[in-house]
Amino acid sequence: MDTIHLPRDIIIVGAGIAGIACALALSHEVSPYVPDLKIKIYERHDILSTSGGAINLTPVAQRHLAQLGVLEELDRMGSEGGAEVDAISLYSIRSGRSIGSIGFVDHHGNGYGGFKGRRVMRIVLSMAMLTLAERTPNIELIFGKKVVGGEETESNAVVHFKDGTKAVGDLVIGCDGVHSAVRTSWVDPGSPSEYTGISFLQATVPTDSISSRIHFRSSALNISRHGSMLTSYCDRDREQIFAAATVQFSQDDLSYYRMEPGQDWATQHRIKCALRREIRDRFSKTAIPCIREIVNSEADWMLYPVHQVPPGGKWSTNRVILLGDAAHAMPPRDESAAYALDDAILFARILVRYRSEPLSEVFDAYESMRRDTIENAFKESHRMWDRNRDMGMLEGRLKEWLMPFYLRSNRDKREAAWEFDAAKITIPTPAPSEDLVSLNSFLKEHTA
Numbered sequence: 300m301d302t303i304h305l306p307r308d309i310i311i312v313g314a315g316i317a318g319i320a321c322a323l324a325l326s327h328e329v330s331p332y333v334p335d336l337k338i339k340i341y342e343r344h345d346i347l348s349t350s351g352g353a354i355n356l357t358p359v360a361q362r363h364l365a366q367l368g369v370l371e372e373l374d375r376m377g378s379e380g381g382a383e384v385d386a387i388s389l390y391s392i393r394s395g396r397s398i399g400s401i402g403f404v405d406h407h408g409n410g411y412g413g414f415k416g417r418r419v420m421r422i423v424l425s426m427a428m429l430t431l432a433e434r435t436p437n438i439e440l441i442f443g444k445k446v447v448g449g450e451e452t453e454s455n456a457v458v459h460f461k462d463g464t465k466a467v468g469d470l471v472i473g474c475d476g477v478h479s480a481v482r483t484s485w486v487d488p489g490s491p492s493e494y495t496g497i498s499f500l501q502a503t504v505p506t507d508s509i510s511s512r513i514h515f516r517s518s519a520l521n522i523s524r525h526g527s528m529l530t531s532y533c534d535r536d537r538e539q540i541f542a543a544a545t546v547q548f549s550q551d552d553l554s555y556y557r558m559e560p561g562q563d564w565a566t567q568h569r570i571k572c573a574l575r576r577e578i579r580d581r582f583s584k585t586a587i588p589c590i591r592e593i594v595n596s597e598a599d600w601m602l603y604p605v606h607q608v609p610p611g612g613k614w615s616t617n618r619v620i621l622l623g624d625a626a627h628a629m630p631p632r633d634e635s636a637a638y639a640l641d642d643a644i645l646f647a648r649i650l651v652r653y654r655s656e657p658l659s660e661v662f663d664a665y666e667s668m669r670r671d672t673i674e675n676a677f678k679e680s681h682r683m684w685d686r687n688r689d690m691g692m693l694e695g696r697l698k699e700w701l702m703p704f705y706l707r708s709n710r711d712k713r714e715a716a717w718e719f720d721a722a723k724i725t726i727p728t729p730a731p732s733e734d735l736v737s738l739n740s741f742l743k744e745h746t747a
């Protein structure tokens with residue numbers, strides 16, 4: 300019988316989408332082989348908290364959340380569990396003209412592989428994931444533990460926390476997001492995150508505060524030459540509209556608009572007014588009455604600068620691997636959370652498939668299955684984000700005219716991507732180890 304090399308004490312850094320999904324997937328895949336498996340998730344915040352408003356889940360993300368049991372938990376939350384999105388309709392802010400749509404349903408109105416899109420508040424998704432993790436016996440979540448670095452020996456890895464304590468494990472998985480300390484202080488110190496030049500401005504507006512006709516069914520991307528404005532319901536009962544502007548913002552301006560804990564009332568008031576002005580300057584010249592109302596409302600907009608991790612960096616050492624944004628944060632498209640979920644499910648499956656191999660082989664197999672997909676996604680997200688930078692009048696019109704062609708030409712690629720299932724994709728068999736190769740050739744030579 301083959302020796303099993305599976306880790307028994309697994310440390311996950313970060314309780315975001317990748318971290319919790321990874322813990323759930325590992326518990327499911329590894330515990331049949333390692334009954335005393337222990338998975339500890341260390342999270343820097345003292346309580347569950349997220350940055351950003353609502354998140355769009357593609358059919359792939361929904362399928363993976365269903366496989367992990369999270370979707371059922373979300374559905375149990377009632378209206379807050381999110382709004383179903385069957386398409387994101389595109390409009391020109393300037394003329395109000397419809398310029399296409401990104402559909403999450405096939406020609407028969409069915410979701411891909413049974414799943415459509417969903418827009419849900421981030422905190423609600425995190426609560427659903429956390430509830431499930433807390434119910435899973437071999438997962439423990441420890442809050443208030445900020446990782447600052449680590450080191451590894453032949454037999455284990457040691458994680459260091461800001462409070463001076465440490466934890467020891469057989470395998471460390473860095474799921475600590477775009478500014479990952481596991482990446483920058485351990486796995487690949489030469490690869491800090493960088494600002495993309497684009498930021499999100501987000502707010503939530505009660506639907507009944509808008510008197511004009513709402514121009515979209517579930518979600519709309521309203522484009523202009525000064526960026527784009529997403530408007531979407533984010534709860535099943537459609538009581539809240541989530542609005543997110545994607546706009547060009549210079550790095551120098553960020554500090555002027557940044558809300559920090561502990562700021563006095565006057566500073567916060569100045570920032571809120573400045574952000575409202577920013578939104579009005581960019582989007583109030585619109586032929587869509589509902590957008591005009593949202594833009595001119597007294598909503599509190601929050602600024603989220605978007606950072607990325609340039610591709611090509613290191614993802615692993617001997618006992619540590621990075622997953623999710625920690626490895627490959629890119630300008631977020633609707634797919635980014637799906638990539639974090641794919642990572643988690645694929646990694647857990649590869650670990651078990653390669654259970655007789657050392658961790659280095661597991662990491663190599665994972666990277667060889669993931670690198671190309673991630674690097675192509677990175678390039679594609681850059682092409683898409685480039686359309687959100689500020690443009691002159693002519694270039695802006697050209698963007699509107701070309702959008703329907705772009706949507707049509709990418710439709711097949713998009714739909715194929717939504718069929719992806721990390722739980723089913725074939726994982727290559729481990730290559731025979733050198734010992735086995737020599738044994739095989741020995742046997743061949745001696746039986747010939």
Ligand SMILES: Cc1cc2nc3c(=O)[nH]c(=O)nc-3n(C[C@H](O)[C@H](O)[C@H](O)COP(=O)(O)OP(=O)(O)OC[C@H]3O[C@@H](n4cnc5c(N)ncnc54)[C@H](O)[C@@H]3O)c2cc1C
Nearest residue numbers: 313315316317343354355446475476623624631633635636
């Ligand atoms: C504004 C915004 C909007 C987005 N919208 C969408 C969308 O609509 N659809 C989509 O698919 N994707 C979207 N994305 C991208 C998506 O949110 C990310 O791809 C996804 O959250 C990545 O998950 P993650 O677990 O890798 O990282 P994160 O979600 O960032 O989680 C990292 C976790 O690690 C913790 N942590 C960080 N440092 C440490 C440390 N040193 N020690 C311990 N814990 C630590 C953090 O507190 C956090 O809990 C958006 C991103 C942004 C910024």
